Amino acid sequence: MPKKIYFTPGPSQLHYSFEFHLKKAMDESIGSISHRSNAFKKIYQETEAALRALFSLPDDFHVLFLSSATDIWERILQNLVVDASHHFVNGAFSQRFYDFSQLLGLNSTQTVASPGEEFASLDVPADTELIAVTQNETSTGYGFSRDNLKALRSAHPDTLVAVDAVSSIPAVPLDFGDLDMTYFSVQKCFGLPAGLGVWILNERAITKYHQLASKQQVSGTYRSLGTMLKQAEKHQTPETPNVLFIYLLGKVATEMLQKGTKSIINDTIYKSSILYQTLENHPKFTPFVSDPANRSKTVIVAECEDIQSQVLSDLEKKGLVLGKGYGAFKEKHIRIANFPAHSKEQIEMLCDLLEKY
Amino acid sequence: MPKKIYFTPGPSQLHYSFEFHLKKAMDESIGSISHRSNAFKKIYQETEAALRALFSLPDDFHVLFLSSATDIWERILQNLVVDASHHFVNGAFSQRFYDFSQLLGLNSTQTVASPGEEFASLDVPADTELIAVTQNETSTGYGFSRDNLKALRSAHPDTLVAVDAVSSIPAVPLDFGDLDMTYFSVQKCFGLPAGLGVWILNERAITKYHQLASKQQVSGTYRSLGTMLKQAEKHQTPETPNVLFIYLLGKVATEMLQKGTKSIINDTIYKSSILYQTLENHPKFTPFVSDPANRSKTVIVAECEDIQSQVLSDLEKKGLVLGKGYGAFKEKHIRIANFPAHSKEQIEMLCDLLEKY
Numbered sequence: 008m009p010k011k012i013y014f015t016p017g018p019s020q021l022h023y024s025f026e027f028h029l030k031k032a033m034d035e036s037i038g039s040i041s042h043r044s045n046a047f048k049k050i051y052q053e054t055e056a057a058l059r060a061l062f063s064l065p066d067d068f069h070v071l072f073l074s075s076a077t078d079i080w081e082r083i084l085q086n087l088v089v090d091a092s093h094h095f096v097n098g099a100f101s102q103r104f105y106d107f108s109q110l111l112g113l114n115s116t117q118t119v120a121s122p123g124e125e126f127a128s129l130d131v132p133a134d135t136e137l138i139a140v141t142q143n144e145t146s147t148g149y150g151f152s153r154d155n156l157k158a159l160r161s162a163h164p165d166t167l168v169a170v171d172a173v174s175s176i177p178a179v180p181l182d183f184g185d186l187d188m189t190y191f192s193v194q195k196c197f198g199l200p201a202g203l204g205v206w207i208l209n210e211r212a213i214t215k216y217h218q219l220a221s222k223q224q225v226s227g228t229y230r231s232l233g234t235m236l237k238q239a240e241k242h243q244t245p246e247t248p249n250v251l252f253i254y255l256l257g258k259v260a261t262e263m264l265q266k267g268t269k270s271i272i273n274d275t276i277y278k279s280s281i282l283y284q285t286l287e288n289h290p291k292f293t294p295f296v297s298d299p300a301n302r303s304k305t306v307i308v309a310e311c312e313d314i315q316s317q318v319l320s321d322l323e324k325k326g327l328v329l330g331k332g333y334g335a336f337k338e339k340h341i342r343i344a345n346f347p348a349h350s351k352e353q354i355e356m357l358c359d360l361l362e363k364y
Numbered sequence: 365m366p367k368k369i370y371f372t373p374g375p376s377q378l379h380y381s382f383e384f385h386l387k388k389a390m391d392e393s394i395g396s397i398s399h400r401s402n403a404f405k406k407i408y409q410e411t412e413a414a415l416r417a418l419f420s421l422p423d424d425f426h427v428l429f430l431s432s433a434t435d436i437w438e439r440i441l442q443n444l445v446v447d448a449s450h451h452f453v454n455g456a457f458s459q460r461f462y463d464f465s466q467l468l469g470l471n472s473t474q475t476v477a478s479p480g481e482e483f484a485s486l487d488v489p490a491d492t493e494l495i496a497v498t499q500n501e502t503s504t505g506y507g508f509s510r511d512n513l514k515a516l517r518s519a520h521p522d523t524l525v526a527v528d529a530v531s532s533i534p535a536v537p538l539d540f541g542d543l544d545m546t547y548f549s550v551q552k553c554f555g556l557p558a559g560l561g562v563w564i565l566n567e568r569a570i571t572k573y574h575q576l577a578s579k580q581q582v583s584g585t586y587r588s589l590g591t592m593l594k595q596a597e598k599h600q601t602p603e604t605p606n607v608l609f610i611y612l613l614g615k616v617a618t619e620m621l622q623k624g625t626k627s628i629i630n631d632t633i634y635k636s637s638i639l640y641q642t643l644e645n646h647p648k649f650t651p652f653v654s655d656p657a658n659r660s661k662t663v664i665v666a667e668c669e670d671i672q673s674q675v676l677s678d679l680e681k682k683g684l685v686l687g688k689g690y691g692a693f694k695e696k697h698i699r700i701a702n703f704p705a706h707s708k709e710q711i712e713m714l715c716d717l718l719e720k721y
């Protein structure tokens with residue numbers, strides 16, 4: 008039986024060459040090498056270099072490997088916020104980052120919009136230390152626009168800006184001039200299994216950390232930025248990391264680089280366009296995010312009247328696994344991942360099948 | 365060229381059937397399935413059940429999946445210690461757990477012995493909330509004896525006891541009646557690549573957590589015990605976990621179970637005996653831990669005069685990768701992992717080669 012195609016919004020379809028690189032990793036004993044060996048340091052350097060090139064990363068940005076984006080949420084707040092961050096919340100994941108601030112006892116604030124809706128205002132309290140924006144809200148398919156991100160940055164040039172790009176980069180453009188840090192998980196756009204998160208942050212964020220650290224205003228142990236950066240300079244991590252996935256991320260990023268970031272972004276636009284067109288032209292499907300300007304290009308979410316479970320089960324029988332809705336929308340939405348691992352042909356086939364309803 | 369055999373003390377040699385299960389995982393699309401799906405919940409249950417059987421775990425123990433033992437150190441202290449833990453320290457890893465307590469601002473105490481030496485006393489301050497013992501100090505090859513563990517437990521029946529079994533279980537016996545929690549990393553005795561830690565803890569520890577939580581005396585976000593246990597009840601984790609490795613751990617644990625814990629323990633004793641015998645009978649090697657009663661059975665550490673780098677490079681040319689010393693002993697020691705993935709034949713071959721010096 009042929010393998011199913013996973014359009015779930017992460018974990019999702021694996022990168023087309025994933026198994027090839029996995030086999031090669033086994034041949035090279037990547038699962039056995041020490042995380043303190045030169046062999047590992049070389050892998051670390053290669054993966055970092057591939058990511059830098061893929062994202063056209065400015066020189067003052069650093070790349071850190073952690074275990075998940077959830078891990079990174081906690082570490083951003085512990086290392087960089089003493090009193091209050093401000094969060095733009097219109098879905099489950101942006102909400103959860105804000106919730107972490109409350110669990111850590113911060114006086115953080117939020118601007119809340121209904122799930123999938125645009126924010127009425129981009130205002131931020133004057134004493135905010137860090138602005139948290141979700142470029143791609145995986146739960147609802149809302150895409151925070153580049154214009155809004157630029158507006159936020161220019162209105163608050165002295166405040167740190169953190170962009171959650173968990174399910175968007177490198178498939179959606181991100182201008183590193185508009186932010187001080189971003190982060191992603193490898194099980195979304197990079198087509199890897201889950202188990203690795205990447206935090207990318209600039210010197211300005213690190214300077215802020217050192218200011219706070221000198222006043223004993225940061226918390227944490229092995230994930231303090233000081234400890235992580237000291238190890239990163241040696242191309243290592245404080246803990247024994249997921250060596251195999253760091254290796255595999257480097258291989259996938261290198262292949263993406265050969266294809267070209269522009270080409271990946273353009274393919275993503277094309278595939279998302281035909282998906283939204285299919286949904287809009289269909290009497291039983293409605294894109295959940297009403298304003299096309301705010302629609303995610305990597306996680307396409309649709310309301311589908313009473314046929315949701317029917318659609319999901321029919322398509323799964325045909326070998327196509329779509330995502331359910333998230334949280335309160337579990338039984339109401341379908342979510343379709345449109346990641347670089349999803350080929351044009353696969354998306355076209357999916358559109359054909361959806362049209363038949 | 366045949367693949368090298370890794371005797372490094374973790375990451376180390378992969379379990380003999382690892383690649384078989386990895387291939388099967390790819391056939392079953394384990395890297396793509398959602399961590400909220402029934403398929404994942406089934407994997408979680410199977411892995412937990414295999415570990416329970418392998419360790420003969422009493423019913424009141426819970427099993428949690430985290431990202432590393434380093435992660436677990438931090439979470440033990442955040443969730444279960446308000447004022448002070450007490451640490452038995454005679455090597456780099458027991459030291460590091462104590463260091464975490466200082467970074468978290470606790471008034472923890474330590475009983476320090478020279479690296480590899482026995483502790484002069486097993487006394488613990490009266491108000492200690494948690495006693496931290498390292499069953500197998502991976503840095504020096506010191507094994508904390510069962511008798512000492514029993515003595516500690518019976519002298520402090522009301523204090524939580526945490527046993528670091530990172531590089532020992534299931535190859536070394538551990539009586540769960542003597543402890544309230546233990547933890548390990550999969551890249552040691554389970555023969556997997558690094559990227560997953562397992563925390564096993566009992567109801568007594570959880571009761572303590574709830575007492576502290578009700579008084580707002582715990583810290584942390586997604587790794588609070590309350591959040592983790594709530595998800596564990598549903599066979600899930602708060603974050604997107606390393607699904608693939610949880611699956612693989614279950615497969616390896618199931619195979620170990622078929623072999624039998626007793627048989628694994630006996631093989632470990634046999635292999636460690638011939639290794640220590642080889643080292644003792646050799647004029648140029650000396651087991652670092654002088655008292656045989658305190659010698660680790662899974663990480664064998666030897667001083668080797670001026671020939672350390674020669675031995676390591678000669679053996680690597682022959683396809684056998686041994687570990688360097690840890691920290692200050694980097695250039696002075698060799699460390700030899702004796703994990704279940706290392707066959708009797710491999711260890712015998714290694715002994716033959718060492719004898720030739």
